[in-house]
Amino acid sequence: MNHADLSHAPPRGEHVVIVGGGVIGAFCALELVGSGRKVTIVDAGRFGGACSHGNCGYVCPSHILPLAAPGAMSGAVRAMLRPNSPFKIKLRPSPSLWSWLWHFARRCNKADMMVSAKARHALLQSSMTLYRQLMAEPWMQCEWSPRGLLMVHHEPREFEEFESTNEMLRREFGVFATPHDRAALERLEPALRPGLGGGWHFEQDCHLRPDRLLACLRARLESLGAEIREDWQVRGLRRGGAHVTAVVNQQDEAIEGERFVIAAGALTPQLAAELGCRVPIQPGKGYSITSTPPRLCPRLPMIFEAHRVAVTPFEGAYRLGSTMEFAGYDNSLNPKRLALLQAGARHYLEEPLGTTIQERWFGWRPMTWDGLPLIGPSPRLNNLLLAAGHNMLGLSMAPATGRLIREWIDGEPAHLDPTAYLPARFG
Numbered sequence: 001m002n003h004a005d006l007s008h009a010p011p012r013g014e015h016v017v018i019v020g021g022g023v024i025g026a027f028c029a030l031e032l033v034g035s036g037r038k039v040t041i042v043d044a045g046r047f048g049g050a051c052s053h054g055n056c057g058y059v060c061p062s063h064i065l066p067l068a069a070p071g072a073m074s075g076a077v078r079a080m081l082r083p084n085s086p087f088k089i090k091l092r093p094s095p096s097l098w099s100w101l102w103h104f105a106r107r108c109n110k111a112d113m114m115v116s117a118k119a120r121h122a123l124l125q126s127s128m129t130l131y132r133q134l135m136a137e138p139w140m141q142c143e144w145s146p147r148g149l150l151m152v153h154h155e156p157r158e159f160e161e162f163e164s165t166n167e168m169l170r171r172e173f174g175v176f177a178t179p180h181d182r183a184a185l186e187r188l189e190p191a192l193r194p195g196l197g198g199g200w201h202f203e204q205d206c207h208l209r210p211d212r213l214l215a216c217l218r219a220r221l222e223s224l225g226a227e228i229r230e231d232w233q234v235r236g237l238r239r240g241g242a243h244v245t246a247v248v249n250q251q252d253e254a255i256e257g258e259r260f261v262i263a264a265g266a267l268t269p270q271l272a273a274e275l276g277c278r279v280p281i282q283p284g285k286g287y288s289i290t291s292t293p294p295r296l297c298p299r300l301p302m303i304f305e306a307h308r309v310a311v312t313p314f315e316g317a318y319r320l321g322s323t324m325e326f327a328g329y330d331n332s333l334n335p336k337r338l339a340l341l342q343a344g345a346r347h348y349l350e351e352p353l354g355t356t357i358q359e360r361w362f363g364w365r366p367m368t369w370d371g372l373p374l375i376g377p378s379p380r381l382n383n384l385l386l387a388a389g390h391n392m393l394g395l396s397m398a399p400a401t402g403r404l405i406r407e408w409i410d411g412e413p414a415h416l417d418p419t420a421y422l423p424a425r426f427g
């Protein structure tokens, strides 16, 4: 299917209802309002209040490779056998989880990894270009910082092993990091403990403050006439054949529209029966702790590879984040998982956390087994599109996702090949 198949000469001024006010829904709305449409965003909770709120804030085109890679399954099993591992699967009799794991395992080979990598790269690069344009806008004040992303290895052997991956990324995608051995690493980032293995600095990556980004997008959208309805949970669709006429909430209130975009993140599978397609998304739970900056605060955002902890310095704040838990829709704030972040960071930083905690948080990453989002039309409903399943990269992929959705709706040629993201690939 190409973009033109969806176009029925869409009239400007038509009403588009977007389900989900996370970073993906927000960027879809920005594009659609910009093209002269009336936009309503409905959210079951607060706009920007779910996974897009407390994440690490990396806009990282370096994250090309998907989780499903050669050796990932054995690595996952080893991690699960270690006590206090940042990676955890709560095994349970869930057909959707087992199906997801089975498909994921089948993708753990080089050929499939490279197929996903190519499609991720396109979306990441396009989003970075769009972010750079957006950051020039006076209304956008979200602590954008072009300081790159430093991957820190605890052991020299791990540091050296990354060289072949770096070479492959350079050769295949033109993306690469600068190596810093132990001594150079100490000079580059004085907040690190001495004696670490080394680090790779992806200098093209950037970071921002996610809650500020969402606040700016909200203000902009409202100033352009978009309506945001919070505490409005969609429980179903009203349809005439393959045509959706309205979304309906728990109280049987309806919002009518001409087009519908489902951007409900990790909760999208809960609407799958209504959507007319498979939505193999599992919630991949992660945590963050935000504090005041430690006295010896890192200058650079960093990922501590072996312990899977990420660090982000903000203005007047500082965040530790990550861990990955496949535990279904578990909404507990587990203190043990939060403590793991601090314990992991302690191996690398003199001061792993500031003195005053500002927020303890979790989010459900919308994980697909091929590491790619679902962007494009529902295979069954002719005026409904999906924009969900952005895995660990929703913030980094949001602007290009919004652009693709607008291009689908406009019936315009896509600015990048949209085939790999089609929801129809799942049947």
Ligand SMILES: Cc1cc2nc3c(=O)[nH]c(=O)nc-3n(C[C@H](O)[C@H](O)[C@H](O)COP(=O)(O)OP(=O)(O)OC[C@H]3O[C@@H](n4cnc5c(N)ncnc54)[C@H](O)[C@@H]3O)c2cc1C
Pocket (backbone or CB within 6 Å): 019, 020, 021, 022, 023, 024, 025, 042, 043, 044, 045, 046, 047, 048, 049, 050, 051, 052, 053, 054, 055, 056, 057, 058, 059, 060, 232, 233, 234, 235, 263, 264, 265, 266, 267, 268, 271, 284, 285, 286, 287, 288, 321, 322, 323, 362, 363, 364, 365, 366, 387, 388, 389, 390, 391, 392, 393, 394, 395, 396, 397
């Ligand atoms: C610890 C952690 C760190 C991360 N760090 C990064 C990072 O550094 N860089 C990066 O790119 N990504 C990062 N991510 C991933 C990123 O946060 C997600 O990919 C992204 O937020 C997904 O955005 P979304 O808009 O799809 O989902 P969400 O932000 O979850 O938004 C979906 C919205 O849909 C609403 N909704 C759901 N169902 C319904 C319904 N039935 N009716 C109405 N509304 C509904 C929800 O209330 C929610 O507000 C991180 C994630 C975690 C957990």
